[in-house]
Amino acid sequence: xxxxxxxxxxxxxxxxxxxxxxxxxxxxxxxxxxxxxxxxxxxxxxxxxxxxxxxxxxxxxxxxxxxxxxxxxxxxxxxxxxxxxxxxxxxxxxxxxxxxxxxxxxxxxxxxxxxxxxxxxxxxxxxxxxxxxxxxxxxxxxxxxxxxxxxxxxxxxxxxxxxxxxxxxxxxxxxxxxxxxxxxxxxxxxxxxxxxxxxxxxxxxxxxxxxxxxxxxx
Amino acid sequence: xxxxxxxxxxxxxxxxxxxxxxxxxxxxxxxxxxxxxxxxxxxxxxxxxxxxxxxxxxxxxxxxxxxxxxxxxxxxxxxxxxxxxxxxxxxxxxxxxxxxxxxxxxxxxxxxxxxxxxxxxxxxxxxxxxxxxxxxxxxxxxxxxxxxxxxxxxxxxxxxxxxxxxxxxxxxxxxxxxxxxxxxxxxxxxxxxxxxxxxxxxxxxxxxxxxxxxxxxxxxxxxxxxxxxxxxxxxxxxx
Amino acid sequence: xxxxxxxxxxxxxxxxxxxxxxxxxxxxxxxxxxxxxxxxxxxxxxxxxxxxxxxxxxxxxxxxxxxxxxxxxxxxxxxxxxxxxxxxxxxxxxxxxxxxxxxxxxxxxxxxxxxxxxxxxxxxxxxxxxxxxxxxxxxxxxxxxxxxxxxxxxxxxxxxxxxxxxxxxxxxxxxxxxxxxxxxxxxxxxxxxxxxxxxxxxxxxxxxxxxxxxxxxxxxxxxxxxxxxxxxxxxxxxxxxxx
Ligand SMILES: Nc1ncnc2c1ncn2[C@@H]1O[C@H](COP(=O)(O)OP(=O)(O)OP(=O)(O)O)[C@@H](O)[C@H]1O
Ligand SMILES: [Mg+2]
Numbered sequence: 098x099x100x101x102x103x104x105x106x107x108x109x110x111x112x113x114x115x116x117x118x119x120x121x122x123x124x125x126x127x128x129x130x131x132x133x134x135x136x137x138x139x140x141x142x143x144x145x146x147x148x149x150x151x152x153x154x155x156x157x158x159x160x161x162x163x164x165x166x167x168x169x170x171x172x173x174x175x176x177x178x179x180x181x182x183x184x185x186x187x188x189x190x191x192x193x194x195x196x197x198x199x200x201x202x203x204x205x206x207x208x209x210x211x212x213x214x215x216x217x218x219x220x221x222x223x224x225x226x227x228x229x230x231x232x233x234x235x236x237x238x239x240x241x242x243x244x245x246x247x248x249x250x251x252x253x254x255x256x257x258x259x260x261x262x263x264x265x266x267x268x269x270x271x272x273x274x275x276x277x278x279x280x281x282x283x284x285x286x287x288x289x290x291x292x293x294x295x296x297x298x299x300x301x302x303x304x305x306x307x308x309x310x311x312x313x314x315x
Numbered sequence: 316x317x318x319x320x321x322x323x324x325x326x327x328x329x330x331x332x333x334x335x336x337x338x339x340x341x342x343x344x345x346x347x348x349x350x351x352x353x354x355x356x357x358x359x360x361x362x363x364x365x366x367x368x369x370x371x372x373x374x375x376x377x378x379x380x381x382x383x384x385x386x387x388x389x390x391x392x393x394x395x396x397x398x399x400x401x402x403x404x405x406x407x408x409x410x411x412x413x414x415x416x417x418x419x420x421x422x423x424x425x426x427x428x429x430x431x432x433x434x435x436x437x438x439x440x441x442x443x444x445x446x447x448x449x450x451x452x453x454x455x456x457x458x459x460x461x462x463x464x465x466x467x468x469x470x471x472x473x474x475x476x477x478x479x480x481x482x483x484x485x486x487x488x489x490x491x492x493x494x495x496x497x498x499x500x501x502x503x504x505x506x507x508x509x510x511x512x513x514x515x516x517x518x519x520x521x522x523x524x525x526x527x528x529x530x531x532x533x534x535x536x537x538x539x540x541x542x543x544x545x546x547x548x549x550x551x552x553x554x
Numbered sequence: 555x556x557x558x559x560x561x562x563x564x565x566x567x568x569x570x571x572x573x574x575x576x577x578x579x580x581x582x583x584x585x586x587x588x589x590x591x592x593x594x595x596x597x598x599x600x601x602x603x604x605x606x607x608x609x610x611x612x613x614x615x616x617x618x619x620x621x622x623x624x625x626x627x628x629x630x631x632x633x634x635x636x637x638x639x640x641x642x643x644x645x646x647x648x649x650x651x652x653x654x655x656x657x658x659x660x661x662x663x664x665x666x667x668x669x670x671x672x673x674x675x676x677x678x679x680x681x682x683x684x685x686x687x688x689x690x691x692x693x694x695x696x697x698x699x700x701x702x703x704x705x706x707x708x709x710x711x712x713x714x715x716x717x718x719x720x721x722x723x724x725x726x727x728x729x730x731x732x733x734x735x736x737x738x739x740x741x742x743x744x745x746x747x748x749x750x751x752x753x754x755x756x757x758x759x760x761x762x763x764x765x766x767x768x769x770x771x772x773x774x775x776x777x778x779x780x781x782x783x784x785x786x787x788x789x790x791x792x793x794x795x796x797x
Contacts, residue, residue, distance in 0.1 A: 159471075159517035160510045161478035163489060168510065171502035249381065256383035260482055267385055280393035288382045288390060295381035437606055438643035442657035442709060443632040452656055456647045532647075 099273065102282040106273055110283075113269025114290050120265055121252045123187045128194025128251070135199035140206045141228070150199065157196035162257050165189045170261040186258035186265075194251055201247060205240040206232060242306035249295045249302070256291075266290055324499040325508050335491030336512055342487050343474045345409050350416030350473065357417060358424035372421065379418035385479050387411045392483045408477070408485035416473045423465050427458035460532050467524040471517055478513070488512060557582045557617055557713050557744045558603065564611035565598060572598050573609070574768040580713070580746060580761075585739045587755035587776065588748045590765035591791065596748040599765070600715050603746070604635045617712045633661060636706035636714040640721050642698040644690040650677070650701050651686040654708045662709070676704040680734045696727030700734050707738075714738070716747035732758075752792060756780045764788045 099105050139150040157165065169189035174180055180188065209232050217227040259268035270287035274280045361372040379387065392407035402410065431454050439449035459466075481489035488509060496505040558580040565573040572595050580586050588596050601607040603614055605621055605628040614621040619631040644653050651673045658664040658672060670686075677683045680700035690698055699719055706714060716735065720728040732751065736758050739745060749755055755762055755776060762779040764772045764787075772779065772788050783789045 156514060159475070159514040161475040161489065161513055163478045163481070164506055164510050164513060167506045168503070171496070171506065253381075253383040256385045257479065259385065267383065267389075270386070270389065274389075274393065279397075280389065281395075281397035284386055284390040284394050288386050291382045291386060292378065296377060299377070299381055434639065434641055434643045435645065438639060438645070440606065441604055441632060441637040441639075442705070443629055443661045444657060445629060448660050452660060453645055457645075460647070 099276045102273075102277050102279040102286075106277065106283070107286065109273055110266060110269050110286055110290060113264060113266040114294070116264060116269075117252065117255050117266040117291075118294065120183075120186055120190065120255045120258065120263075121248070124190040124194050124251050124255070125248060127187065127191035128198050131191065131195040132198030132202060135195060136202035136206060137228075139199060139203045154196045154200050157193060158200070162189075162193050162254055163260065165193050166257055166261055182258070182261055182263035185261060186255070186263045190251070190254055190258070193254065194247075197247060197250070198244070201243045202236070202240055205236040205243075208239060209235050242302050242308075245298055245305055246302035249298045252295055252298070253291065320504060321501065322504045322508065325495060325501050325504045328495045328499075331491050331495060332488070332508065332512065335486075335488035336516070338486045338491075339474075339477055339488040339516070342405070342408060342412070342477050342480065342485065346412035346416060346477070347470055347473060349409065349413035351420055353413060353417030354420030355424055357421035358428060361421065361425055362428050376418045376421050379415055380422070384411065384415050384476055385482060387415060388480065388483055404480075404483045404485040407483060408480035408487075412473060412477060412480065415476070416469065419469050420466065423462050423469060424458075426465075427462035428454065430461045431458050456531070463524075463528055463531075467521070467528075470524070471520060474516065474520060475513060555618070556580055556615075557584070558746070559615045560599075560603070560612070561614075562612040563599070563602060563609055563614060565602060565607065565609040572768055573602070576612070576768075576770055578763065578770055578773075580744060582744055583742050584744055584761060585759045586746045587759035587762045588746060588765060589750070589752070589755060589762060589791070590771075594765045595768045596765050597717050600637070600717050600746065600748055603715060604632055604637050606637075629661075633709060634712045636709055636711035638699070638702050638706050638714065638716045638719050640718045642690075642695070642702045642722075644698055644702055644705070646690050648689075649686070650682075650688050650690070650693075653690070653701060654705045657705075658708050672708055676707045677701075679707060679737070680704045681730070694727060695723045696730045699723065699727075699731045703731075703734055703738075713744045713746070716745065716749070718748050718750065720749070720751060752780070764791065766791075 099109060135150050138146050139154070142150070166186070166189040170180060170182070170185040213231055213235065214227065217231040222230065255265055256267040258265060259271060262268065264272070266287055270283050274283045277283065357372045357375060360368040388407060388411045391411045392402060392404060395402060435453055436449055439453040444452065477487055478489040480487055481493060484490060492505050492509040496502050499505065556579040560576050560578040563573050563576040564571070576599055590596050598607060602609050603616060605625060608623070608625060610623065616631055617634050619627050621627065621631060648656065654673050654676060655664065655669040659669065664672065673686050674683060677686060680703050682697060682700055682704065685693065685697065685701070693701065720731050723731065732754050735747065739758050759776045761773065762776040763770055764779065766787050772783065772785050780792060783792060
């Protein structure tokens with residue numbers, strides 16, 4: 098039992114940080130896979146599929162993350178599935194990240210000028226080859242900055258899962274606060290730990306965006 | 316093991332849902348008013364201020380953009396009393412959400428200010444306008460037009476972000492919903508109803524932003540494409 | 555009293571000197587063409603004259619307003635000194651009429667109902683009376699530049715500065731802008747114009763200044779400068795135009 102804020106507390110929080118990072122990675126991988134599929138469906142699929150994906154993106158982006166988390170955790174367990182907090186956390190964050198990543202990447206695909214599509218067509222590439230060799234590589238380049246920027250959001254979003262009892266960094270902070278009654282120290286340390294993870298990502302994202310601008314200036 | 320949906324107990328609490336919605340709207344608009352003011356000040360300090368101002372502004376922006384809103388809430392609500400400042404849950408919520416929006420909108424405003432070519436400012440100065448007049452007549456509208464999609468997107472994220480304030484029991488819609496859920500045990504129905512209310516609010520606000528945009532930029536409707544098309548460009552996603 | 559007097563003007567960017575002691579006097583009604591190689595400091599001098607660039611040494615006196623390192627009086631000076639830029643710099647969100655009336659309204663307090671008369675007056679001077687309600691991106695480059703001239707005229711300047719105002723234009727459009735400037739010259743406007751149009755400088759300018767390496771290298775009556783250049787640098791510079 099930790100009585101007051103000290104080295105042990107930092108270790109305790111660090112344990113939470115490991116879960117935060119783990120959950121962030123799961124979310125990024127899950128959101129990345131579905132986001133890419135959805136982005137392609139949204140910009141290149143048949144009309145009914147585009148409308149479906151657009152509807153999904155619109156609805157999720159208009160719902161608070163916390164409500165998505167609650168719906169997964171409390172709501173779906175009543176449907177007969179039991180979700181442990183980790184699974185509910187990963188699923189809800191993935192649902193959320195998918196919508197945003199799909200929207201970001203759709204923007205990147207649509208940012209490739211029509212002339213590139215036409216040039217690929219003129220070279221007799223098949224639709225798949227056109228995507229594989231011409232469009233996606235260019236879209237990938239411009240998506241790097243915003244994608245890394247969204248990773249920061251994912252890391253911060255994981256904190257919301259503390260509210261369904263998943264013990265990541267923020268929940269660890271709450272527990273520690275209940276033991277030590279030193280909220281200022283506890284939450285400042287928690288904030289510092291998030292900062293240490295997020296700031297380098299933000300910085301990297303800015304660098305990637307700058308490089309993109311420098312690239313288009315020529 | 317089929318589950319029977321039953322919205323009746325939740326809908327019976329409509330008055331609470333309505334007052335929760337109103338509380339959310341109040342919390343959002345207060346935070347947006349304060350947050351945008353902070354953001355504009357921080358952006359001007361960064362772009363046009365003295366060196367120390369730029370450092371202060373950048374530090375503030377990075378600190379708040381790289382930590383979760385929930386932790387900011389906890390720190391202000393539970394942590395500030397340690398420094399002798401005691402805030403009610405609602406005050407802490409307004410404070411935290413405003414500072415959070417301030418940091419994001421500072422970056423958006425800064426991008427807008429930097430997007431206006433220096434030659435436009437020089438042309439204004441050469442005509443004898445003061446720096447303030449150049450801001451007011453030459454810079455603001457074109458800059459606002461450039462950032463309008465990302466700014467309104469950010470405001471939507473702020474509206475939705477207020478739900479997190481329920482974690483410190485600030486009065487707003489999600490807290491009202493949590494209370495209903497714990498008393499009716501109709502979790503799925505409760506949160507579906509909440510989702511529907513938030514989605515409706517978001518769509519109504521997007522529509523209002525669109526109308527405001529039409530009004531703000533009424534003087535110049537682009538010849539190619541409708542004004543609406545330029546107002547719904549993919550925005551940068553940040554929360 | 556000259557309309558414009560520059561004494562010992564020195565300016566550097568960092569430790570790179572760009573203007574190394576400029577002396578120049580422009581009388582009322584003079585039309586002075588400034589010519590010289592790229593990088594010789596022509597634009598910098600012009601931008602110093604209406605305070606867009608600070609400078610390190612010397613004084614500039616324009617229509618009674620003294621400008622030195624302190625940069626006081628800047629706005630008073632700018633009310634009486636117009637400037638037209640190479641890239642037009644019209645305000646894209648304002649119509650032609652609004653571009654023209656903005657400064658008279660907010661700087662000089664021109665009443666709203668006098669705006670349209672002013673717009674008509676200055677637009678007719680540049681031959682664009684029918685374009686008052688257009689927006690900048692609906693105009694050709696030459697028309698935009700003439701609107702920029704009209705916008706500057708609306709402040710009733712005593713001196714006008716032109717920085718390579720035709721360089722961004724196609725040859726067909728250059729003519730209409732030069733014609734507008736020539737008409738202003740005939741009407742007696744005091745002007746300093748940086749230009750690469752040697753023929754125009756020779757015809758319209760009363761005097762021509764040749765800048766070289768940050769100094770006024772040679773100056774005189776335009777006819778003299780172009781027919782009897784004294785320094786080898788100037789000879790070299792205008793040689794292709796004499797063929
Ligand atoms: N903002 C600046 N920072 C540093 N150096 C500058 C800056 N602006 C101009 N210079 C330098 O000052 C010198 C003079 O520039 P200026 O623009 O006055 O030349 P110019 O005679 O107008 O040339 P051009 O005919 O190409 O317009 C150039 O060597 C230029 O590189
Ligand atoms: Mg120049």
